[in-house]
Amino acid sequence: MESSVTRRTFVQAMGVGTAASLGPLAAGAEDAPPKTIKIIAVACSPRAGKTTVQALGFCLEAAKAVDPERIETELIDLADMEIPGYMAAGVPLKPGHRDDFPDVAAKLVDRRVAGIIIGSPVYYRNVTALCKALIDRCFALRARRFALADKIGGAVAVGGARNGGQELTLQAIHSALLCQEMIIVGDGRPTAHAGGAVWNPGTDDISDDEVGLATVRNLGRRVAEVALKRAPAE
Numbered sequence: 001m002e003s004s005v006t007r008r009t010f011v012q013a014m015g016v017g018t019a020a021s022l023g024p025l026a027a028g029a030e031d032a033p034p035k036t037i038k039i040i041a042v043a044c045s046p047r048a049g050k051t052t053v054q055a056l057g058f059c060l061e062a063a064k065a066v067d068p069e070r071i072e073t074e075l076i077d078l079a080d081m082e083i084p085g086y087m088a089a090g091v092p093l094k095p096g097h098r099d100d101f102p103d104v105a106a107k108l109v110d111r112r113v114a115g116i117i118i119g120s121p122v123y124y125r126n127v128t129a130l131c132k133a134l135i136d137r138c139f140a141l142r143a144r145r146f147a148l149a150d151k152i153g154g155a156v157a158v159g160g161a162r163n164g165g166q167e168l169t170l171q172a173i174h175s176a177l178l179c180q181e182m183i184i185v186g187d188g189r190p191t192a193h194a195g196g197a198v199w200n201p202g203t204d205d206i207s208d209d210e211v212g213l214a215t216v217r218n219l220g221r222r223v224a225e226v227a228l229k230r231a232p233a234e
């Protein structure tokens, strides 16, 4: 992924000016990882608190259950945030726009964050524009010493049809995370496929999708287990 984005345009795209504002990871990525870890899920639906947030809630619950003492979780709902994707290409913030990406980025690059789960609704068998904007803006983190490298990555997709493109959406997220040198995992056993694939039957209530929720929970557990294996023992 060669880029014509210069350091100056990258810094503009990031929306921050110094390595210090990226948090401790940027300042000392070579330090030993901490003993307690954090797993973050990011919901990329424009609708606040709907099915993607619900699915990620189940996912993080399962992650936390692996070792409640050592695992902290956080769910970031992008619905009410503004992530201007065009800034990834060095285009300055346009008048009247707001940029919430630096706040999200600072959380993601924190060295205590060992796992990141991206959740998107399925839109036309792909991720939402909001999810793509987040992915594109994370280009700045790649350009800056691969600040997400070696974090465990997972994906959740919620569609309005049983087979509405969830797997393609998971793949789109995985492709982006691979470009960040993240370590991709899917839903763990016994389902063991590409990640959380959920069906919203049109009610905005996914609690009856037992098959989909099993994949979501198995993903959360798997992200946590692999993340803990990479963290130092007590």
Ligand SMILES: Cc1cc2nc3c(=O)[nH]c(=O)nc-3n(C[C@H](O)[C@H](O)[C@H](O)COP(=O)(O)O)c2cc1C
Residues within 6 Å of the ligand: 045, 046, 047, 050, 051, 052, 053, 120, 121, 122, 123, 124, 125, 126, 158, 159, 160, 161, 162, 163, 164, 165, 200, 204
């Ligand atoms: C513009 C648009 C496109 C959509 N395309 C698909 C699709 O291709 N496949 C699918 O299964 N569902 C599709 N859906 C349905 C959403 O994926 C589904 O309602 C999902 O649960 C929304 O997530 P949310 O509740 O977190 O907003 C689409 C919805 C919208 C608004």
